[in-house]
Amino acid sequence: MLKARLYDFTLFFAAIAAAFGLGVFTLDKNVFFIALFIYWLFSSLYNHLRITAQNGTIKFDYGISYSLSFGIFAGPIGLFIFETIYRFTVYFTRKRSNTADKDEFWDTFYNIGAHALNYSIGFFLYQWGHEAFTNIPFGFWILMLMLTVITTLISYTFLSTAFFMMGEMKDFKQAIRFFRESNNWLDLGKTAFTNGLLLLLLMKQEWEMVVGLFILNYLVSRSFHSKSQSIKNKIERDKFKQMAYTDFLTRIPNRAWMDKTMCELNDTDETIAIVVADIDKFKLVNDSYNHAVGDRVILHFANTLKSYLSTEDYLFRSGGEEFTIILRKKSLSQTIDLVEKIRHGVETSSVEVEYQSEKHQITITSSFGLYYFQVNQYTSMEKGYIHADQLLLKSKELGKNRVTFKNGFSEKISV
Template structure:
């Protein structure tokens, strides 16, 4: 951490030397103060819209920077004054709102030093390059694009050096990867053309146009920031909803999601088969081995059930070792055949488990209750589930490893046991 502090201060004092050693004012002080106030005001406003990124444990923010145009216009000394006022405004604002990071104070010196050095280089390159590009069609804009790329590369060099000192980047390959991941050509183009327009307007002292361009940039950035926040919020809501509706052990939907889907299907009026299934003698498995083996058996059971279902069907973990399937838009006979195939598939398969440092093949059987009906013709989904659960109990009472089924649609339909 001491090396990082020394690095921050080295950049800062080097920037001080450049600003006061090479940075004489070449513009009227009143003009400078007007430009300084406008840039400070809008840079401070824009700072709330900057995007925070993280590399390992080190956070940094990025977004469009106006320092290139201000540095070319005001020179290194004027740039140093702007960066110092702006960066400490941000620092004290974050301190007062209690959003400042632990190292915010030292990071302020890094930001001042790095930005003054980067855009002072931009200033000198502009002075050297402008006479060469002046006679070329669109030469000014080509030069601004070159400066945007150059200053961005220097900025990433300073950052990657900081990461190297902190141990976040440990090799040249990681540094190259950081460059590639950080680069965005659209952002570079936006930086080049925004700073180019600002520079032309500053030189002509078109203050109302400078303010107008800043307002336009602010509104566009604000709009994108709001949309980005909305998208992020939706992603987070979807993620939490998925977590709330997913069984952590098996990865399939849980009882809460089953209740939600049943409520939705109550409006459909379609023909469904509700199947309630569980693992026979599951307590014996836990008692004979342990709960880790029991969990592995439940996972195997869930995966087996999933393999037999179509994309329109559902399977849920509705209890400890109990699972519920909803088979949609199939004839009753097809429901029976499918459930019987599932029962046979579970009976003839086994799951390999680790117990007492040895591999064991555990075989299981399962019992099923199938209730077939037209939703809300006489019976709701919730009632259908209760009837299927009762049929499961009959399978258990009849000796387990059986399918007990009932079709509600024909009058006086008998109960079938397989």
Template structure:
């Protein structure tokens, strides 16, 4: 941490040397203070829209930055004054609202030093390159875009160095990954064109247009953030819903989701087969090996069941070693053939498990109860499940590894 603090202050004092040693006021004071007031006001307004990201335990924020245009307009000394006032304003605001991080004070010196050095570099590159670029079509905008890329790359280099000192980045591969995560080319395009327009308006002292551009940029950013938050909230809701309806062991839908789908299917009136399946002699597997092996067997059966079903069918883990299938859009004969195929598939397959550092192939069988009916003609989905469960018990009593079925429509059993 001491190295990181030394790094922060070395950037800060280098920035002071650049600002006061090489810089000077290149604008009259009245013009400078008007520009400073507008930039400070809208930078503070925009600050709460900045996106917070994290690399390991270290947080950093990013978003559109106005320092490129202000640095070119006001020079290194003017830029230092702006960054100092703006960054400490942010710091004191966070202290007042109690949102400041533990290292916020030291990070403020890093932010001032890094931004002054980065955009002072941009200032010198602009004045070095402008005589050449002004001779070619759209040369000003090409130069601004180049400076936007150069300054963001310089910013990432300084930030990567800070993370390396903190131990958050340990290899070149991690640095490349951080680089990819940090660059959004659409954001860079927005930064380049906003700063280019601001610079042109500053040179002409078009204060009303500058205010209008700041407001427009704020409204667009605010709208984007609101939509992003809505999407993020929906993704989080969908994720929690998926977690609530997914069995953690097998990653197939759980009993709660089965109840939901049964309620939905009660409204369809379609013909379907509901199947309750159970792993035969499962307790013996747990007693012979352990529960970890038993879990592996359950996972194997779940994957096997899924592999036989069509997209419109459902499979649920409805109990410990019990599964429920809903087979749709098939005749009774086709449904029986499919369940028999599944039964044989489980019987002829094996699952390899590790027990006491030795690999053991385990073969298993499963029993099935199938109830075929037209939903809510006489029987609801919930009743159909109960009947299928009773048919499963008959399969168990008949010696296991069997399919017992009943067709409600023709009263056919087998």
């Protein structure tokens, strides 16, 4: 941590040296203060739209930067003044809102030093290359794009060096990957175009246009940020929903999702087959091996069941080694044939497990209870499930490894 702090202050004092040792302030003071106020106001306003990312335990934020245009316009001294005022404004704002990190104050010196030094380099490169690009078609914009790429590389070099010192990066490849994952040509182009346009307006002192461009950028950035946050929230909600309704072992819907699905199907008046299935003599598997082997067998059973179903059918893990299938848009004979195929598929397949450092092939059988009916006010999905569960028990009583079914339109039970 001491090395990192020394590095932060090295950048800070290097920025001071570049500003006051190499820089010459030739800008009219009134013009400078107008530009300073506009950039400070909108940069502070934009700060909450910056994206927070993390590399290991280190958090950092990034977004479009307007310091390149300000640095070229105001020079290293003006840039250092702007970065100091802006970065401490961010610090005190976060401090007041209790969102500041514990090292936020010391990190502020890194932010001032790194950005002021980086865009001071951009200033000197612009002074050196401006005349050379003047006679080239679109030379100004090519130069701005080149400066954007160079200053972005320098910025990530500073940041990667800090990560190396703190042990968050181990090698050069990791630094390259860090840069690639954090940047794309669209962002670089947007930064170059925005800073270029701002610089042209600053040189002409068209303050209304500068403010208008900042407002336009803010509205666009705010819109994209809101949409991005909305998408992120939806992804998080969907992920939470998936976790809440998905069985951890088999990755298929659990009992809670089954209950929800049954409630929805109660309003359909569909003709449906509910099938309740479980593994025969499953306790013997756990007793002969262990629960890890038992889990492998359950997973094999679930995958076998799933392999026979269509996209319009449902499969749930309703408890332990018991699974529930809802078959839709099929006749009674089709459902019986399908469940018999499943039963045969379970019986003739095997799962390879490891027990006591040896490979074992385990085969199992399964029993099924099938209830075929129309969902209505007299027979709900919940009642249909109870009937199917009772038919499963009947299969067990009759010797297991069989399908017992009942047509809800008659009273006859068949095996």
